[in-house]
Amino acid sequence: MGKFWSLIFLLVPILGVACFALAPVYNHWLPSDVSQHGHTIDHLFYFILWLTGAVFIATEVVLFWFLWRYDGKRKGHVNYTHGSHSLEIIWTILPAATLLFIAIYQMNAWAESKIRNPAAGPDGILGTADDMPPTLEVTGRQFEWRLRYPGKNGQLGDSDDIYIVNDLHLPVNEEILIYLKSDDVLHSFFLPNLRVKQDAVPGMKIPVWFRATEKGTYDIVCAELCGWGHYKMKGQLTIESRAEYDEWLDKKYREQTATVGPQLASQGDGE
């Protein structure tokens, strides 16, 4: 039976690799990437996948081979040993160096996605300068995404702002800066196709930035449990050309001012 069980353990690397090899063929894989920094994240994913894949295959095959070769039915000499000092040193230093390399290799991509805020000054410290006004403010609320665009005056946080729910439009190939907030519980602003994910925390205003590179409509997913309707907290992201975006925003502005009354509308027009 030893041979049988060894082969069962050999199934682990064989089926494991087959699973990962077949998944992209059937489109069960990373969703298409339409962002600038997403390319780097995907590259790092593949880098770790190949590295861990090699270690996975090697260790699982070695395990299989030892089970096959040293089946107890084979009467023979047993390798009576308590270990090997030099082997321990090799398999401590090699993985340590590899792991440290992986960590350092990730740092730049992390800094690009989460630390080098485009609104921050050249010293890179968060929120010390306002080089770049936010494109909009996104507020999570059970169970919807509230979007607040600056109106004609380009300023967020005044009576001129445009309010929209769940329908996020953004211009293609432009640096986008979003201030993310929450009204009630935790939410997470997840754009699978843009490799963006950031929790929204009540009491905090968190900057999120990215650059979309392809036009199209994509999902906005809430990725942090926010209650029974968590799965319903779905938004739609439309990436479009600058002209289309301006036109859309203008339309939204007119729709809103038509209902808020002449006083506010004239205020907006006066800009």
Next chain:
Amino acid sequence: MSSITAGSHEHHDAHAAHGQGGVGHFLGTYVFSRDHKIIGIQFLFSTLIWFLIGGLLALGIRWQLAWPWQDMPVIGRMLFAGEGGQISPEFYTILFTMHATIMIFFVIIPILAGAFGNYLIPLMIGADDMAFPTLNMLSYWFMWPAFLAIGASFFVEGGAAKAGWTSYPPLSLTDLNGQTLWLIGLTFVGVSSMMGSVNYMTTIIQMRAPGMTMFRLPMTIWAMFITAILQAFALPVLTAAGFMQLMDRTIGTGFFIPEGWSANNAPLASGGGQPLLWQHLFWFYSHPAVYIMILPAMGMVSDIIACFSRKPLFGYKPMVYSIAGIAGLGFIVWGHHMFVSGMNPALGMTFMVSTMMIALPSAIKTFNWLGTVWGGQIQFTTPMLYALSFVAMFIIGGLSGIFMAATPVDIFIHDTYFIVAHFHYVLFAGTAMGVFGAIYFWYPKMFGRMMNETAGKIHFFFTFLFLNGTFFTMHILGAGGFPRRLADPYHYQTFAHLQPLNVFMTWCAIGMVAVQVIFALNFFLSMFFGPKAGRNPWHANGLEWAAPSPPGHGNFDFQPVIYRGPYEYNSPEVDTDYYPQNEPPPEPKSESGEETEPPPQPPAE
């Protein structure tokens, strides 16, 4: 259980004070017992029952993910009559919250420390019982208020806790009474664990038999010892955080509530607190807890693999140091759960480096297990198959952790099924498989009879197959960005095409739960019909195998003296392929020619 009675009676005279006969005797021996073995078995039975409940809750999750909103056959009519047999989105949140809560706090932690820690520590170190037997008894009975609170929470208004097992505020503050009961239950689990930890540390330090030096301890004991230290240092933080959340919920404090906060149109809270504070406190306990949930299994697996490879454990000291390394580093990696939480992203880099480094001791352990198997004479018994599968599966769980540790990659896979795959490989395919191995291995000691090998191997074969069918495919879902905790992910265009794969996984999960019937039958029938085991059925070296099976009250019928480490298999010093820790070395020719007093021996079988 009848066999235990027999074992106890052998020593009835020596321990007559233990019970006065009649009902009092029965209660004292089997219910409010202070004997570490009975307490261990009480923990084992309780946790196995909760294991079943937790597994059934998981099937509910799987049902919803495979066939969302479809009526559950038979069970659905009974459970969700109000919804016409359908799992409501609200109940779905209860399902995954309680599945995780039960599996972690009522199954894995208590089965490792409570059941095996209790049963094995005194036996393996040569003590007659724990240092504090009454405290030990209380550690079991403090689980019952937790069982009752969590059990009752399903029936209170609004149902059981729905905020995830991590209970992140502010969501957990908006929940109804289920969450309060959840917090009370967890507090009792914490007190129980703390009582256990104190006891294990004291017992291992103070009560080792003559000759049992620290570096002659089996890996199981080293793992239990370090786990107890982890528990003792990390748990107070969770308990304190739990009380803070309880106070936020009940008496209007604002530890986790920001200023001017309100939800569900409730009046504004006093506020002034921080939701992220909970996450820091919670993970400061719960990340070390991840290691509390695997280190004891690693220890037990090391013992099983050495025994059935008939070879000394490869690199004993590196194995000990790597457990200590995991425990030490375990305290400075909690932030890797919070990379996208809003925590200062610069801190994320620090946690990435420490998290990468904690993979190192795990790698060292894996290589040493492979080294142990290398050149051995492998006996493919059921416990060995489980122990080997622990290694094969832990490799997967360990490697997939690197993806999450890498901060940029984590942006994409955080809170997707990739992490679900990762921790199920560590906790189910790792720890639970190790626990199955440990049950098959030490069952003869606990009940004096052998479990059926054929049934054990069939149980192993199907569990191994189905678990990989269920959990390996989760990596693929995760790569697709499939988020966890969504009652219906298929109304997103990004995830709609992933449903057929979920159907496959659900069938595997149903199969996996179904084959546990084989285990349950084997477990209970062997108690009465299994062949008698004798003291040392596996020809193992550990001290526990020198005691009678099952050991009576007081454990040893001789004074154990230890001469060597626990892994002297196929030692050149003796002709047999094992060399028990308590067997005296061959008598050297004494220079003076005097006969030395032969050390005490276990009576011959």
